Amino acid sequence: MAEVFEGAVDRGLEGIVACTTKISFIVDATLNYRGYTIEDLAAHSTFEETIFLLWNDRLPKKDELEKFKRALGAEMALDPAFVKVLKEIPTKGVHPMAWLRTAVSAMALWDKEAQDSSQEANERKAIRLTAKMGSLVTAFERIRTGKDIIAPNPSKSLAWNFFYTLTGQEPDAEMVRMFDVCLILHADHELNCSAFAMRVTASSLSDIYSAAVSAISALKGPLHGGANEQVMVMLKDIGTMDRARTWVKEALENKQKVMGFGHRVYKNGDPRAKILRQMSEQLTKKIGQPHWYEMSALIDDTMQGEKGLLPNVDFYSATVYYSMGIPIDLFTPIFAASRVSGWIAHAFEQWTNNRIYRPRGKWAGREGLTWVPAEKR
Numbered sequence: 502m503a504e505v506f507e508g509a510v511d512r513g514l515e516g517i518v519a520c521t522t523k524i525s526f527i528v529d530a531t532l533n534y535r536g537y538t539i540e541d542l543a544a545h546s547t548f549e550e551t552i553f554l555l556w557n558d559r560l561p562k563k564d565e566l567e568k569f570k571r572a573l574g575a576e577m578a579l580d581p582a583f584v585k586v587l588k589e590i591p592t593k594g595v596h597p598m599a600w601l602r603t604a605v606s607a608m609a610l611w612d613k614e615a616q617d618s619s620q621e622a623n624e625r626k627a628i629r630l631t632a633k634m635g636s637l638v639t640a641f642e643r644i645r646t647g648k649d650i651i652a653p654n655p656s657k658s659l660a661w662n663f664f665y666t667l668t669g670q671e672p673d674a675e676m677v678r679m680f681d682v683c684l685i686l687h688a689d690h691e692l693n694c695s696a697f698a699m700r701v702t703a704s705s706l707s708d709i710y711s712a713a714v715s716a717i718s719a720l721k722g723p724l725h726g727g728a729n730e731q732v733m734v735m736l737k738d739i740g741t742m743d744r745a746r747t748w749v750k751e752a753l754e755n756k757q758k759v760m761g762f763g764h765r766v767y768k769n770g771d772p773r774a775k776i777l778r779q780m781s782e783q784l785t786k787k788i789g790q791p792h793w794y795e796m797s798a799l800i801d802d803t804m805q806g807e808k809g810l811l812p813n814v815d816f817y818s819a820t821v822y823y824s825m826g827i828p829i830d831l832f833t834p835i836f837a838a839s840r841v842s843g844w845i846a847h848a849f850e851q852w853t854n855n856r857i858y859r860p861r862g863k864w865a866g867r868e869g870l871t872w873v874p875a876e877k878r
């Protein structure tokens with residue numbers, strides 16, 4: 502007789518508490534990292550400072566921040582031998598997230614400390630992985646378009662280098678600041694699917710690269726990070742303002758999910774979406790294509806009216822990245838380049854009080870069967 506587990510099984514573990522955490526916390530329509538609201542950080546912090554905060558549970562002093570930025574800057578460049586391999590792996594018809602997953606896995610093979618699980622080695626690997634993630638995303642774009650890889654400028658920020666290594670041009674300062682805010686907004690989000698995947702793999706005491714590969718794989722899905730690029734695909738498919746309302750109504754009638762809406766935890770709105778909405782309005786105007794924002798706002802309005810669903814982080818980030826000239830299929834890899842900082846914070850937290858994740862399944866299958874030879878089945 503199978504062991505009986507009492508209580509309902511929640512599909513998707515809704516409402517289940519899987520660990521205690523001090524990294525980020527959602528209450529109603531608010532999000533904080535280490536006790537600071539996301540609005541406060543978006544207004545005043547930088548991505549580098551936010552990473553330090555997530556990893557160290559405090560804001561850095563001025564000299565600590567400078568040292569931390571130097572450490573990140575020193576690790577942004579990719580090893581030439583590794584780049585040679587990256588040029589050999591397919592890019593044609595390959596989703597950038599699949600490529601990124603493979604690249605991060607391969608990168609571990611160049612790291613002599615990959616198997617060293619000491620605190621000091623883990624801290625160095627954390628810097629290495631975080632600093633290189635954006636460089637990998639832009640390397641993918643350069644390789645698939647047949648262009649040379651551009652060496653990052655270690656004295657500049659991760660946000661600045663993202664554009665520089667993508668295009669080879671010095672980026673516009675206002676755009677860099679907005680992108681930096683996007684990186685802050687995406688850095689962590691409590692026990693989301695990919696952070697949980699990171700923690701589950703880390704809990705087996707596997708290494709940081711392996712855990713990050715699990716997290717990237719989880720983020721790739723359209724129900725998680727993959728939604729932001731799907732939003733832009735949808736906006737392009739709708740094409741013009743006059744089609745927006747009907748398109749959404751038809752999608753809902755057909756029980757189709759409209760990407761960039763709804764959330765497991767936020768039922769009264771995602772605070773990140775509010776900040777991104779303003780950025781979307783500003784940036785689409787700046788590039789002379791305000792219709793992308795206007796269409797988004799109309800879809801937002803229709804979704805609220807028809808289904809009571811509010812936009813999540815992915816909805817307005819789509820038009821923000823699009824206005825920055827970033828290719829649509831790089832939107833989710835950018836998410837990874839930011840979220841890697843949160844994933845690492847989760848691995849560190851997991852390791853401070855580790856116990857391997859090993860839940861149970863409630864048995865719902867048959868019992869008591871007896872094997873019969875194939876010819877008698």
Ligand code: COA
Binds near residue numbers: 813
């Ligand atoms: N479009 C249309 N309907 C949606 C919807 C959306 N984006 N999100 C949720 N719903 C509906 C579901 O169809 C379901 O309706 P029903 O009760 O009539 O069947 C109800 O709302 C609950 O949805 P469910 O998928 O069970 O919620 P969840 O908590 O499991 O999932 C998300 C949360 C985020 C995965 C879900 O809202 C979604 O798939 N959104 C689109 C993808 C997306 O933007 N992901 C990024 C998340 S940051």
